[in-house]
Each structure stands twice: as structure tokens, then as C-alpha cells.
Amino acid sequence: MDVSTLIVTSLLMLIAITIWQRWRTSKDRKCLETIPGPKPYPLIGNAQDFRTTEELISVYIRYMKNYGDLMKFWIGSTLKILISDPNVSEALLTSTKNITKDSGYRFLHSWLGEGLLTSGPTRWRKHRKILTPAFHFQILEKFVATFENATTVFIQKLRKHKDIRNLDIYPLVDLCSLDIICETSMGTAVDAQENEESEYVTAVSEMTRIMCEKMISPMKQIHFLYRFTKDYQSEKAALKILHDQTHFVIKQRKNEILKMQENSVAVEEEFYKKPKMNFLDILLLSKIDGEPLSDEAIREEVDTFMFEGHDTTASAMSFAFFCLANHPEVQQSAVKEQIELFGNQKDPEIQHNDLQNMKYLELVIKETLRLYPSVPNFGRSLTEDMVVDGQLIPKGVDCFINAFGMHRNPKYYNDPETFNPMRFTENDNKLPFVYVPFSAGSRNCIGQKFAMLEMKYVISSVLRHFILEPATPKEEPILCHDLVLKSKNGIKVGIRERI
Ligand code: HEM
Numbered sequence: 001m002d003v004s005t006l007i008v009t010s011l012l013m014l015i016a017i018t019i020w021q022r023w024r025t026s027k028d029r030k031c032l033e034t035i036p037g038p039k040p041y042p043l044i045g046n047a048q049d050f051r052t053t054e055e056l057i058s059v060y061i062r063y064m065k066n067y068g069d070l071m072k073f074w075i076g077s078t079l080k081i082l083i084s085d086p087n088v089s090e091a092l093l094t095s096t097k098n099i100t101k102d103s104g105y106r107f108l109h110s111w112l113g114e115g116l117l118t119s120g121p122t123r124w125r126k127h128r129k130i131l132t133p134a135f136h137f138q139i140l141e142k143f144v145a146t147f148e149n150a151t152t153v154f155i156q157k158l159r160k161h162k163d164i165r166n167l168d169i170y171p172l173v174d175l176c177s178l179d180i181i182c183e184t185s186m187g188t189a190v191d192a193q194e195n196e197e198s199e200y201v202t203a204v205s206e207m208t209r210i211m212c213e214k215m216i217s218p219m220k221q222i223h224f225l226y227r228f229t230k231d232y233q234s235e236k237a238a239l240k241i242l243h244d245q246t247h248f249v250i251k252q253r254k255n256e257i258l259k260m261q262e263n264s265v266a267v268e269e270e271f272y273k274k275p276k277m278n279f280l281d282i283l284l285l286s287k288i289d290g291e292p293l294s295d296e297a298i299r300e301e302v303d304t305f306m307f308e309g310h311d312t313t314a315s316a317m318s319f320a321f322f323c324l325a326n327h328p329e330v331q332q333s334a335v336k337e338q339i340e341l342f343g344n345q346k347d348p349e350i351q352h353n354d355l356q357n358m359k360y361l362e363l364v365i366k367e368t369l370r371l372y373p374s375v376p377n378f379g380r381s382l383t384e385d386m387v388v389d390g391q392l393i394p395k396g397v398d399c400f401i402n403a404f405g406m407h408r409n410p411k412y413y414n415d416p417e418t419f420n421p422m423r424f425t426e427n428d429n430k431l432p433f434v435y436v437p438f439s440a441g442s443r444n445c446i447g448q449k450f451a452m453l454e455m456k457y458v459i460s461s462v463l464r465h466f467i468l469e470p471a472t473p474k475e476e477p478i479l480c481h482d483l484v485l486k487s488k489n490g491i492k493v494g495i496r497e498r499i
Pocket residue numbers: 101116117118128304305308309310312313316373374375378379436437438439442443444445446447448450451
């Protein structure tokens with residue numbers, strides 16, 4: 001087929017799909033007429049507002065300001081509802097029926113398949129049940145040793161950059177967080193910090209880039225056309241590396257278990273006795289309806305932890321360093337807490353309990369996640385009609401919770417643009433479903449306690465070793481939604497050795 005025929009065919013297909021979807025949703029539109037929103041253009045809807053990942057942040061804020069806390073917009077022929085209203089947020093997040101993820105999550109399927117993040121309700125319920133015990137505090141304790149290994153390397157890497165006045169800290173934090181999540185998910189180290197050019201590390205960042213581009217490029221969303229792009233080939237290559245690695249680790253671990261069983265070792269007892277734990281072992285021991293999980297199902301869950309537990313914590317920790325660098329009084333209080341806990345020791349042997357006692361640092365992290373939520377918004381596709389305060393939102397519509405917008409709304413927070421960790425002790429946020437960095441309800445983040453421990457471990461270690469300062473020249477981050485919240489111009493800080 002020549003290029004012009006291809007373009008004409010695609011355009012005709014797009015028009016046909018748009019007409020069909022608009023016709024299908026016309027009855028829904030009736031009840032949504034009272035919800036405000038920008039006028040949609042033929043074919044593209046309001047897609048012209050979302051050309052870059054920076055706009056994915058700024059447009060939602062503009063929409064919220066211009067059209068209120070419940071508004072509608074169109075991407076092509078698909079109707080979307082943006083929720084920045086605490087009541088509607090509560091109704092959606094506490095629903096036990098509307099737990100299907102929105103259509104945007106389909107771009108994650110090639111990597112994560114039907115893992116916990118992306119799975120539909122039936123499979124999700126079974127898998128969430130078997131995975132919940134993996135985050136019990138007795139298991140979480142066993143991850144601390146992994147935090148220690150990766151953080152030791154991270155401190156050495158940072159030391160090489162000390163006295164730099166405008167260090168983009170994100171890439172270094174990102175590799176540290178990748179090391180932690182790889183070892184905790186699979187039980188094997190990938191040494192990303194020592195080996196950032198490795199096939200696996202490159203494949204992770206390539207997949208992240210491609211998924212992000214697919215989410216904002218309408219052309220790349222048409223599979224028929226996407227197959228002719230360079231990214232399609234790169235995606236295939238990256239997926240092969242990522243899936244092969246996980247399958248290889250699963251096979252290796254299964255063989256080890258087989259050998260243990262041949263030698264009459266009580267495998268389960270042995271696993272829980274180990275000083276270190278990983279999610280793969282827990283999955284290998286799990287059964288659903290009396291049957292062990294298939295290798296493919298295990299692979300999907302391990303990859304999901306890899307994906308969901310990597311960029312999210314890297315984003316949160318990098319913004320926390322930025323906030324600490326730019327608020328010396330907050331940094332001083334956080335350091336004071338470290339001194340109260342460990343005296344002047346730079347490398348104390350940190351236990352799970354010590355991390356629990358870092359109360360002020362926890363406030364710092366919470367406030368960082370308010371201003372810089374790693375997942376700025378997240379969506380559900382309604383499988384049932386939802387009625388809130390007399391407004392019907394019909395099934396079939398995609399709804400997004402605007403976490404970033406709610407977290408910065410002066411209606412819900414005093415002086416919302418100010419970084420003030422103490423607001424969480426002053427009960428500034430009066431409504432529970434306004435603060436949702438880890439989502440809420442049954443489909444909330446399963447890894448939030450793990451993430452909090454990891455972030456406390458890494459950030460407190462950096463504070464004991466270094467003084468963080470504002471970058472010179474001072475640079476505000478240009479926020480963008482590259483799957484998680486990032487900054488187009490890096491996250492810049494200055495760092496000095498703490499003597
Ligand atoms: C600062 C760190 C983190 C933040 C801000 C965060 C945030 C979130 C949010 C907002 C969701 C809901 C997404 C949605 O509804 O589409 C979510 C889900 C999830 N998170 Fe996290 N996350 C973090 C770290 C982690 C870690 C470390 C892990 C794994 C060890 C993890 C595993 C998951 C999984 C598996 C889900 C899907 C849960 C389900 O649907 O049942 N997350 N996370």
C-alpha cells in the first residue's frame with residue numbers, strides 16, 4: 001500500500017470511529033450537558049490541548065480553574081471527566097464496582113500484561129488477595145537490607161558530584177530506586193548504578209519513553225499505523241529484553257526450589273527465615289484456587305512491581321531533595337531528628353523500627369507528595385452508572401482523579417503553594433479524599449508502606465552525609481507528566497559534604 005492510500009484509509013477509519021462513538025455516547029451526553037467543559041473540535045475533540053507532557057499537568061490545572069471541580073473534555077471521540085471534587089473523588093475511589101482502569105492503561109499491557117495495576121476486576125480481586133500479605137510489616141522488615149546496599153552505592157555516587165552547584169539529581173536517584181526495586185521484586189541485583197548502560201537498564205528507560213509517547217500521540221495510538229514506526233521495532237526489542245530477564249529469573253528460582261524440595265527442605269519455612277525477602281519468592285509460593293500461578297502471571301506481577309515501584313519513588317525522592325534544598329529550616333529539623341535518633345553516626349545500622357521513628361521526615365515526604373504527587377492523576381472507566389450530589393455520570397465514561405489539582409487547591413489547603421510539612425499535624429487538609437498521592441479505596445497503592453520505608457531510608461542517609469542547597473543559578477522545575485511527575489529541565493540541587 002502506498003503512503004497516500006495509507007493516510008486516506010486511516011483518516012476514513014478515524015472519521016468512521018469518531019461518528020460511531022459520538023453516536024453511541026449521544027444519549028450519555030444528555031445527562032452530562034450540565035457539566036461544563038471546552039468546546040470539542042470535530043475528530044480531535046480537545047486533543048489539541050494535550051500535545052506535550054508538560055501540558056498534561058498545566059491543562060488539568062487550567063481546566064479546573066476555568067470549568068470547576070467536575071468538568072468534561074473529549075480526546076478524539078472519547079468523553080473524559082476530570083474530577084477535582086472531594087465528594088466525587090470519594091464516591092469513585094470507595095466504589096467496589098467501578099474498579100476498572102481507564103482506557104489509557106492499555107498502553108502498559110505490552111509490558112505488564114494483566115498485572116495488579118492493569119488487571120480487570122475478577123483477576124484483580126484474586127491477585128490483590130494473595131499479594132497483600134507481601135506488604136505485612138514482618139515482611140517489609142526484610143527489605144531494609146536491600147535498601148542499605150543500594151543506598152551505600154548511591155552515597156558514593158553522590159560524593160563524586162559534591163560541590164556541584166546545579167546537579168540534576170533525578171538520574172542518580174532513578175538508578176538507585178531501580179536497584180532497590182529490581183532486587184526486592186526479583187531477588188537479583190541488576191547493579192543499575194554501576195552499570196547504567198546495561199541492556200536491561202536501557203530497555204527500562206526505552207520502554208518508559210515509548211509508553212509515554214504513545215499516551216500523547218494520537219497517531220501512535222492507531223496500532224495499524226504504529227506498526228510502521230521505528231518505535232514499534234524499539235518496543236519489541238525492549239520488551240524481549242525485559243520479559244526474557246524476568247522469565248530467566250523465574251526459571252532459575254523455580255529450579256532452586258525444586259532442588260530444595262528434592263532434598264526435603266521445607267521451602268516455605270526456609271524462605272521466611274531468610275534475612276532478605278523478595279516478591280518473586282512470595283509469588284512462587286502463592287496459590288489461587290489451590291493452583292500455583294503460571295510463569296506468565298508471575299512475570300506480569302514482577303514486572304508490575306518493577307514498573308510501579310521504580311519511577312514513582314524516584315520522582316518523590318528527587319522532589320523531596322529539591323524541597324529540602326530550598327527550605328533550609330525544614331532540612332535543619334530533619335537533620336535534628338537524625339541526630340536525636342543516631343547521634344553523629346553517618347552510617348548507623350538502621351532497623352525497620354528506626355524508620356518508623358522518623359516522624360518528621362515522614363511529614364516532609366507527605367508534603368512533597370502533596371506538591372509533587374508522583375502519579376498526578378489516575379483514571380477509571382465506569383462499568384456502572386455513578387450518581388453523586390444528583391449528577392449522573394453514565395457507565396462507559398473515563399473519569400480521572402486530578403490529584404495534582406486537588407493538592408494545590410486553595411479551597412482545601414491554606415497557602416497551597418507553600419511547602420509546609422507541619423500542615424499535616426495542623427490538620428490543614430480536612431477532607432480525606434483530597435489528599436490522594438497513593439490513590440485511596442480498594443485499588444489504592446499496595447506498595448505505599450514499602451515506598452515510605454524506602455524513601456525514609458534513602459533520604460535520611462543523604463541528609464546525614466550531605467548538605468543540600470538550592471541550585472545556582474536557581475532553577476524551578478518545569479513539571480511534566482512522563483508517566484510519573486518529572487521535570488523537563490531536571491531536578492537541580494547543590495550538594496556539599498556534611499562535616
Ligand atoms: C512514592 C511512591 C509511590 C507512589 C506515589 C505510588 C502511587 C500509586 C498510585 C496513585 C496508585 C494507583 C494508580 C491507579 O489507580 O491507577 C498505585 C498503584 C499501585 N502501586 Fe504504587 N506508588 C508508589 C510506590 C509503589 C511501590 C514501591 C510499589 C511496589 C513495591 C507500588 C506498587 C503498586 C501497585 C502494584 C499498584 C496497583 C494496585 C492495585 O491496583 O491493586 N507502588 N500506586
